[in-house]
């Protein structure tokens with residue numbers, strides 16, 4: 001794919017979506033939507049998905065991916081999530097793939113999300129920020145370290161090649 005940062009690896013997305021537990025009728029935010037991969041996957045179950053990214057090239061890319069997938073229930077927002085979230089109202093779940101201003105983003109989500117908040121972190125600093133913010137807000141549930149290796153061909157045989165490890169941080173029950 002031609003976009004810096006993403007797409008989320010299939011196995012990481014599968015665990016993240018399982019932790020989000022999106023239900024039919026849900027309103028879901030994908031914060032830092034990048035390629036739109038999570039937004040498109042969430043749109044298959046959710047009623048409405050709000051895909052937010054501060055980079056115009058990410059929004060353009062994600063829009064094209066959504067059109068290709070025939071996903072008509074995704075609304076796109078270009079800008080920082082901290083500026084956009086206050087206008088969205090209540091949400092049922094939120095996926096956070098972007099780490100800028102993470103403590104502020106989590107403050108806003110804790111007030112708005114009825115269900116789960118799932119953060120994907122690649123950097124240890126982001127992992128710490130996510131856990132510390134969720135603990136401060138009283139919404140921290142668990143963190144998962146996901147290390148996946150995939151089969152790859154070698155000299156007529158099969159070996160396993162690791163993909164980059166990802167931390168999946170889960171929070172919830174911030175707002176009722």
Ligand SMILES: C[S@@+](CC[C@H](N)C(=O)[O-])C[C@H]1O[C@@H](n2cnc3c(N)ncnc32)[C@H](O)[C@@H]1O
Pocket residue numbers: 004005006007008031032033034035036037038052053054055058079080081082097098099100101102105
């Ligand atoms: C690692 S990429 C996300 C990958 C995406 N989940 C995918 O599957 O393609 C992180 C994205 O988050 C965006 N981002 C980071 N912090 C943000 C914020 N506070 N508000 C909006 N977008 C943000 C970046 O511009 C970048 O496109």
